[in-house]
Amino acid sequence: MTSSRVVQLPQKLTPASVSKFGCDLHALGPAGGFVFDFGHQRWFPPFSMVLLAMHLRRFRERHPQAEFYARNFENHGYAAHMGFFKTFGLDHGNAPGEALGSPTHVPIQSIRRSELVEQASKAYVEIGVTIEKKAASLSSILTQTETGILHDTLTYSIREILRNVFEHSDAEELFICAQHWPSRHEVEVGIVDAGIGIRAGLAKNPSFQFETDRESLHAALMPGVSGNIRAGKGSDPWRNTGYGLYMTNRICRAGGCFFICSGDAGLWLEGKRKLDVPSDLRGTAVRLFLDTSQLVDLRDRLAGFHKDGIRAAREIRGANRSYASAASQMLTRDFR
Structure with a gap:
């Protein structure tokens, strides 16, 4: 088994790019650990956010023996508020259903x-x-x-x-x-x-x-x-x-x-x-x-x-x- 592997998220989270990222993600072989880099400024649209969370959730389930790490997740307050990170298991921000909605x-x-x-x-x-x-x-x-x-x-x-x-x-x-x-x-x-x-x-x-x-x-x-x-x-x-x-x-x-x-x-x-x-x-x-x-x-x-x-x-x-x-x-x- 190889050492930790860094996984970069797509810069633009369009439906097509997130869908393709899911293909690339699930094609990765086993590793001792995976480091997910959430980058700096990035817009998280509603659909892309929930689809990406489900891909990350499934990936973690498919690699139960691997260690998972995240970096630059603190840069994304909106995604944290919306429940994105806790949807796939990262203890950061609100849980799904925890945040109150707003007029928008x-x-x-x-x-x-x-x-x-x-x-x-x-x-x-x-x-x-x-x-x-x-x-x-x-x-x-x-x-x-x-x-x-x-x-x-x-x-x-x-x-x-x-x-x-x-x-x-x-x-x-x-x-x-x-x-x-x-x-x-x-x-x-x-x-x-x-x-x-x-x-x-x-x-x-x-x-x-x-x-x-x-x-x-x-x-x-x-x-x-x-x-x-x-x-x-x-x-x-x-x-x-x-x-x-x-x-x-x-x-x-x-x-x-x-x-x-x-x-x-x-x-x-x-x-x-x-x-x-x-x-x-x-x-x-x-x-x-x-x-x-x-x-x-x-x-x-x-x-x-x-x-x-x-x-x-x-x-x-x-x-x-x-x-x-x-x-x-x-x-x-x-x-x-």
Whole structure:
């Protein structure tokens, strides 16, 4: 076994650079120790911060015999406040969920399946209702309001990603981090889990047995594609139909961009542009980025996306060709 090895973080923490760093990191061989150099001035965006933390956490798990050291971490007060360092095990700054949010950001926090189930049980409601309330609460922190197009869009988008994680990934926990820049008309939300990943999730359905993570990732964003063989069946408004990721990525692409990675595949979507990004992630990570100046009425937008989805699903073998669930078609407040 070799002596300690120095690992430098990327200078710019973009989704693509962090994803590539994860590939390089997990390709490293064993060593007696690893020294992670966090450098000097560096901006930690919400998604990149939580994705990077999950890569570092996994790396430590894969090298249980190695010693781990950090240097220059004291230079990053914002990341420390947001819970970045303690998310992967460095005793510095706040723990996930410890820091209070502000009118502009939601620090890294853990959302556990068991807590959502317990809340639903106590209130005698479906878990989908507790997920809805959690998403609305996070949106209210970012927007400082409980109404309006931005609040509705964020609540819808966060809710659909949370539902997707807990319905398909087998993950018991996910991490979320978000920030709103009103003067720049931008909102970014990052959600990462360490579940079974997109390909294994879809493989629960015999119709979607893909050989690569890339194929499964592209398929998962198509309408009606789900690992649940009962997708679209039943009358429960929270039933799985395979339209959650499709509707959410359409919202982001219409006014911003969408990034998702799982296994060895990543995909950046912006307008009609698609870009494959290398990845090495156990689980799934999703970045929602919205240009708030481009938002229009969500109700009309969802209706249009839904019609497009139904038409497209007819061309996809094994897809749910009926309708998206009520939850994936419209705002929850419309059917409460």
